[in-house]
Amino acid sequence: xxQVFRAVLSTKGRKTGRIHSVMLRxxxxxxxxxxxxxxxxxxxxxxxxxxxxxxxxxDNSRYTGKAKIVDDxxxxxxxxxxxxxxxxxxxxKRVAIEITLY
Numbered sequence: 001x002x003q004v005f006r007a008v009l010s011t012k013g014r015k016t017g018r019i020h021s022v023m024l025r026x027x028x029x030x031x032x033x034x035x036x037x038x039x040x041x042x043x044x045x046x047x048x049x050x051x052x053x054x055x056x057x058x059d060n061s062r063y064t065g066k067a068k069i070v071d072d073x074x075x076x077x078x079x080x081x082x083x084x085x086x087x088x089x090x091x092x093k094r095v096a097i098e099i100t101l102y
Contacts, residue, residue, distance in 0.1 A: 003028040007058035008037060010024050011067075019055075026058070027082045033065070034079045036096035037089045040069075056057055056099060063101045070096040072085035 007026040010019050013072050022044045027034045031035040033056060037045055048054055056063045070076050084090035 004083055004085075005054050005058055006032070009048070010057070011065055012053065013043075013049040014050035015045050020044060022057050025083060026056070027079050029079065029082060033099040033101065034070070034083075034096050035099070036079055036083060037093040038075070038092065038094055040095045045081040045095065045097065054099060056101070065099040065101040067097045067099050070098050 004027055005026060008021050008023050009026075010021040013020050020043060020087070024035050024044070027036075030057055035048075040049075040058060046056075052067040054065055054067050056065060070079070076094055079096050080092065081090045082096050085099070
């Protein structure tokens with residue numbers, strides 16, 4: 001079962017060490033949470049890779065987890081299809097991070 005929702009992802013800045021929070025569309029799939037984007041150049045993406053301990057807030061709850069880059073193209077494609085069902089952008093190449101909640 002998958003779920004798409006809006007969540008606040010908080011990462012630790014790789015340069016400043018300060019908490020950086022952004023609202024993103026998330027995908028819950030196979031008990032993991034995924035965030036994706038076109039390229040790996042966004043601050044939140046770079047921060048999550050450099051400092052994998054993250055906080056996710058949604059449904060009035062706060063969760064901690066560990067981020068890692070998704071290196072499986074089929075999984076990246078699946079996440080895009082779940083994130084953008086029926087949309088042309090679901091077929092675009094994207095990069096993703098996978099969050100395992102504690």
